[in-house]
Amino acid sequence: MQGKKKNVIVGQSGGPTAAINSSLVGVYKTAIDRGADRVYGMLFGIQGLLEGKYVDLSEHIKNDLDIEILKRTPSSFLGSCRYKLPEIEENREVYKKIFRILEELEIDSFFYIGGNDSMDTIKKLSDYGTEVHSPIRFMGVPKTIDNDLDVTDHTPGYGSAAKYIASITKEIIRDGLVYDLESITIIEIMGRNAGWLAGAAALSNCEDCEGPDMIFLPEMDFDIEKFIEKVRNLQKIKKSIVIAVSEGIHLADGRYICELTETIDQTDSFGHKILTGAARYLAAKVIKEVGCKTRAIEFNTLQRCASHIVSRVDITEAFQVGGAAVKAAFEGETGKMIILKRISDDPYICVTDIFDINKIANVEKKVPREWINESGDYVTQQFINYVKPLIQSELTPIMTNGLPRHLTLKDE
């Protein structure tokens, strides 16, 4: 039967995570299993698509082993962008161009894996589609290590980042105990406005580790004098002190701590000032005021690309949200985002659901005040109960020649 083609296209957008390729696999495999003729992948997100850059994913994901390796491959397999679509009334040409490309490819459903900005893209495309009576369905698949997306219980990508942070915090705490000397270690964790990642350092507190001594999140104003006072008090009771801070901690007047130091003028790929240096600034302050041996450790980019240690819960859920998006689209849904709904912390039970993209506010979800302790220097048990299920179980890397294997786009 020569009918209408059922082709789908999928893109990845925004900063990568260790789980974003598992969502890609979830979209790809579910689409194939449910009868898609072709699964296209846009290169470098919607921006690449506008330049006509896309691939047929079947030419790059050839078998079940490729699928398993791709789940373990860091960074966005298809490349990413941070391109924000203009408002429809501002620039209809862009939308016409996108829809022309999609129609040429006989696209049935369009999937976009990303954070807040990506969901804005889905919203605008589905609004335009409705306006022009397009049959193409548009679905959002959530991801971000920052866990700051609204409505969904958590975002795929966060669990693996949290597991990585908790694991290396544990190692660094042990490293800090090596000499019989007073020492202070200040670790800096990603998170500009939300402290989900920094709070995850608390998970290192377990049977064989005390965890960090203090954790400072950007949800609370940071007071340098009080901080120094707390360090002095801690020093009276223990030798090796480890303190975790979000890169985005700031004074009550809004100035970031990292801006108080003379940093080099690093910017990220989009001209945003890179917010690193808070730990270094505080370490210098501690050396000056407290006089103790102090080191600053930035957890850096690996927080979003350490595929060598990931959470199986996270990778599985990332796959599930990709698959659920395909299922929903094939059943006729459009203009929706897949969300995760937690049924229970312990035993951990979580299911997917779909949510109207128009009802998702473009806000950054922050750590609730009641999940931070009264003195603002640690997370509460509620926070820990929330995060703990998300870091469970492992997806062991597949190793070749002693190194984790990755799947790469074959050269054209």
Place this chain on the structure above:
Amino acid sequence: MQGKKKNVIVGQSGGPTAAINSSLVGVYKTAIDRGADRVYGMLFGIQGLLEGKYVDLSEHIKNDLDIEILKRTPSSFLGSCRYKLPEIEENREVYKKIFRILEELEIDSFFYIGGNDSMDTIKKLSDYGTEVHSPIRFMGVPKTIDNDLDVTDHTPGYGSAAKYIASITKEIIRDGLVYDLESITIIEIMGRNAGWLAGAAALSNCEDCEGPDMIFLPEMDFDIEKFIEKVRNLQKIKKSIVIAVSEGIHLADGRYICELTETIDQTDSFGHKILTGAARYLAAKVIKEVGCKTRAIEFNTLQRCASHIVSRVDITEAFQVGGAAVKAAFEGETGKMIILKRISDDPYICVTDIFDINKIANVEKKVPREWINESGDYVTQQFINYVKPLIQSELTPIMTNGLPRHLTLKDE
């Protein structure tokens, strides 16, 4: 039969590695298997011993599971020090005190796991022992991530650090490809005077990764103008550039690159200036001169404590050198260090041997000039052939609650 006790004591010294506890286990298990009555562990090395700090290891390593966990535990289980013994003629009291403690504990053999300074300790103790006709045997067990010990083919600890560096370099290279933009990433790797660790970044070049574009070792003088020129040339042929530098790269006049920037005055636990900042300095320079998006990533302390990804070859050899030291001591050797002798690169075959500690020069072994390419910006295939066998195979972490499990000293 009530005979003389056969007790042994073991200590860990210098900076930790991910394999140093495997050597401890090698000493412990081999000593027990070969009939030792007690195995003592000095806390915080010889410095702790002088303060009467030691434990009976059997009270802390209770079963085979403890042994497996200890092999996977980062940082020195017994604590460490950087205490340097005075010359014998300078201060005989220190030696008298140490030998009095050893005699009270009825020590037959003394094992010290460490780098150059630790081997100096073994030399002095064995010299003093000879002088006073002590029957106690003194054996050195090599370790250091820096791989700068003379005579031995390589040092336990280096292989795991190299595997960690190669693995995360691979992840960071992939991360750098995520956007369709020009970008430069400068990674900073440990190594003050020897480039063994930085060179290991080259191992990330394999079927699924190009590897870094340039690697600069401290064995060669660094020329900033030439560096910028090379970056400009690279930019003409590729978008995402990744460059690895040793923390200890320096100008021809000897000034460290990291000293050219205004760094905060961080010092390590022994007052040595911390040599970080080379990557940050160069990133700022690139931004200014080349104008491209640039980031600096310091691989930091995790290079010596990332037990969550280790080389099984390394952990096994670390155990073997510990065991070989016990075997040799129990067979009557003293004043010796265990060394590794490579029989063949491929297939990799390596055996232990013993070497007179008096014949080991207290020098830092550097990367040979012929293992660095002519233009001084990469390592050669010989270097890669040397390191590759050392990062092979894995020792998977034992996980509890989603995190790698560690063994800790039980509280007294």
